Amino acid sequence: MSAADLAFYLLALVAVVSGWRVFRTDSMVRASFLLMASFIAVGAIMLLLAAPYIGMATIFMMAVEMMVMALFMVMFMMNPAGLNPMNMVHQNRLSIGAGVAAFAGLTVAILLSDLPSDRIAAGAPVIRDLGTELLGSSMLIFESAGVTLLAAMIATVVLSARSGRFGPSDEGSRPPGLVPGGEPAGRRPEAEQEDNKEESEG
Numbered sequence: 001m002s003a004a005d006l007a008f009y010l011l012a013l014v015a016v017v018s019g020w021r022v023f024r025t026d027s028m029v030r031a032s033f034l035l036m037a038s039f040i041a042v043g044a045i046m047l048l049l050a051a052p053y054i055g056m057a058t059i060f061m062m063a064v065e066m067m068v069m070a071l072f073m074v075m076f077m078m079n080p081a082g083l084n085p086m087n088m089v090h091q092n093r094l095s096i097g098a099g100v101a102a103f104a105g106l107t108v109a110i111l112l113s114d115l116p117s118d119r120i121a122a123g124a125p126v127i128r129d130l131g132t133e134l135l136g137s138s139m140l141i142f143e144s145a146g147v148t149l150l151a152a153m154i155a156t157v158v159l160s161a162r163s164g165r166f167g168p169s170d171e172g173s174r175p176p177g178l179v180p181g182g183e184p185a186g187r188r189p190e191a192e193q194e195d196n197k198e199e200s201e202g
Helices: 003-022 028-048 052-076 092-112 126-135 139-160 189-201
Strands: none
Touching (some): 052 139
């Protein structure tokens, strides 16, 4: 067994196990990072299969997308930071049926498809030609999407920060409870203010 074969099997194991753990973990943030690990492993497999464009595009796009999703989970989840236990799987039977049907359909398509076998010259500029074909008339769209993603990431960090321009952003706020009518979950700003007041008076 060559080093490439060993790397392929290890990356395939990482992709499958981390993809399975996405549905077994009890945290949205952990699920985001597990999904990112699975996609990165798939992208690395594409690199091993001599498909560098698809591999690098998968790694870059999925890494950024999962990071943005994890940050938004921390910001907006009713569950504080998306880290407290919660049920991550819904409609179990329908999900299992859809997964089995998709796997069977893709397997049949792969086995029955007449894949091309035309060889490409070793020195052919495949990546350049593919990039020109994909981005030749859409460069402005891709550049705009990149700037928009960057702005979204910066805004996410700014909005999730506690310190605001005019003081603490959560001053006077009350975190929601994990159950309706329950005690607030996470940090309680009013309690912190009372403690600070007592310390200053003492």
